[in-house]
Amino acid sequence: MLKDILDSIVSKFTEKEVENVYSAFDAYPVEKKGDLFTVVGIGAFETAPPIYSQFTVYLPFKTEIEVNTTAKRDMSMVELYNYYCDNIEPVIMDMADMNCTVRKMAVRYDSNIQRLVMTVKFEATGMSKMERSTV
Amino acid sequence: MSTVTEITSREAMPVTVGGCTVYCDSFRVSAVRAVNEETTVDGESVITSSGLRAARLVFSGRIYDETHPLRFLTDISSPMSGGQAYTITYRGIRFTGCILQKYELTDSCRDWMEVSLTLITYSEAEVIQE
Numbered sequence: 001m002l003k004d005i006l007d008s009i010v011s012k013f014t015e016k017e018v019e020n021v022y023s024a025f026d027a028y029p030v031e032k033k034g035d036l037f038t039v040v041g042i043g044a045f046e047t048a049p050p051i052y053s054q055f056t057v058y059l060p061f062k063t064e065i066e067v068n069t070t071a072k073r074d075m076s077m078v079e080l081y082n083y084y085c086d087n088i089e090p091v092i093m094d095m096a097d098m099n100c101t102v103r104k105m106a107v108r109y110d111s112n113i114q115r116l117v118m119t120v121k122f123e124a125t126g127m128s129k130m131e132r133s134t135v
Numbered sequence: 136m137s138t139v140t141e142i143t144s145r146e147a148m149p150v151t152v153g154g155c156t157v158y159c160d161s162f163r164v165s166a167v168r169a170v171n172e173e174t175t176v177d178g179e180s181v182i183t184s185s186g187l188r189a190a191r192l193v194f195s196g197r198i199y200d201e202t203h204p205l206r207f208l209t210d211i212s213s214p215m216s217g218g219q220a221y222t223i224t225y226r227g228i229r230f231t232g233c234i235l236q237k238y239e240l241t242d243s244c245r246d247w248m249e250v251s252l253t254l255i256t257y258s259e260a261e262v263i264q265e
Contacts, residue, residue, distance in 0.1 A: 051199045051247050052147040052158040058199045060246050098244055127199065127246055 001061070001128055002042055009040045009065055012095065018087045030113060035072040036083065040065065043121055059128040064103065064121055067092070071116040077107065080116055092122060100124040150194045150252070152221050152235055153214035155207065157250055159196045162225065166190035189255040192223065192230060199247040207250055211238050223254060224263060231258040 006023040013021040020034035024041030033039075044064040051058040069088060071080045092102060104121040147158040170185040198207055214221065220232045237253035 049160070050147075051197045052149075053199070054149070054156070058247075060199075099246070125246055 002045065005063060005065070005124075005126065006040050006042065009067075009095075013038065013040070013088075013091050016087075016091050016094075018091065030070075033070075036070070036075070038067060038069045038088065040067055042066065055132055057130045057132055059130065060125065061128060062123065062125045064123050067120045067122075069118045069120075070110070070113070071118070073115055075116060077116065080107065080118055084118055084120075088118075088120065092120065095122075095124070099126075147196060148226055150196075150223060150225050152211070152223065152233075152252060152254070153217075153219070155210035155214060155252075157194060157196045157198070157207075157252060159194045159225070161195045163193040163195075164190060187257075189257050190230075190260075191236075192233065192254045192256065193251055194225070194254075195249065195251040197247045197249055204242075204248065205240075207240060207248070211235075211252075220256075221254070227263050229261045229263050230254070230256050231261070232256050233258075 003023070003025055006025060010021050010023050018038065020037035022028065022033060022037060022039050024039055026039075042063055043066040046062050048060040048062070051060065067088060069080070069084060071083075096102070100122060102120060102122045105119070107116060107118045109115075110117045147160050149156050150159050167188050168185050169188050171183050172180050173183050175181050198204070200206060214235045215238060218234060220234055223230045223233045233254040233256040235252065236255045239251045239253075241249045243249070
């Protein structure tokens with residue numbers, strides 16, 4: 001379920017031709033991800049009681065998607081913001097509706113790799129469908 | 136002293152009224168006897184008459200339907216307008232002579248809709264013999 005959610009978000013970025021976007025499940029080393037790369041992961045996930053119908057059981061879920069953009073080594077904050085405005089924001093705003101909203105955006109300095117990382121968290125809801133084996 | 140700890144399991148059970156089926160998350164039933172209470176000349180109270188009112192059964196559930204989310208409304212319109220008596224079975228209990236008195240559907244901007252059916256009956260609940 002988590003993999004499906006992340007794959008669908010990553011595909012929205014690739015549709016808009018944003019380069020170097022990876023799912024948290026892609027275990028590439030940082031060096032191979034490109035100078036400027038974005039990783040889509042899940043920060044929180046919860047489900048509600050299932051909804052039953054004759055042939056299907058629906059499992060509603062709510063999840064917090066984390067989009068982490070890691071800047072190039074000598075990239076300034078201004079350049080990182082520009083990259084966000086030009087590439088990341090349009091994709092997120094395309095998804096925005098009553099069920100999908102941006103909750104938080106933050107920039108921090110990752111001292112391990114000595115690069116700026118911008119994190120955008122947005123909340124999304126969805127439904128997972130399971131066919132009933134017995135009716 | 137012995138202790139048994141187990142994980143419980145429960146599924147929503149279907150309730151069918153005419154051509155409308157609702158998978159119920161919750162169920163509430165209530166019955167009341169209406170009484171007529173008068174004051175005597177000594178200042179005491181006395182019940183002069185009483186009568187059993189119809190029991191009220193409220194079935195509530197959630198609906199998620201991808202293709203026709205509001206199909207419930209067309210399914211329920213015939214039992215609602217006809218006023219026929221239905222037999223309702225739910226978790227091993229049968230209620231006969233149930234009239235659909237009220238239905239409610241709420242779409243509060245979530246992925247599902249909340250519905251409830253209120254039925255009234257004068258009949259007593261029966262245990263379904265297996």
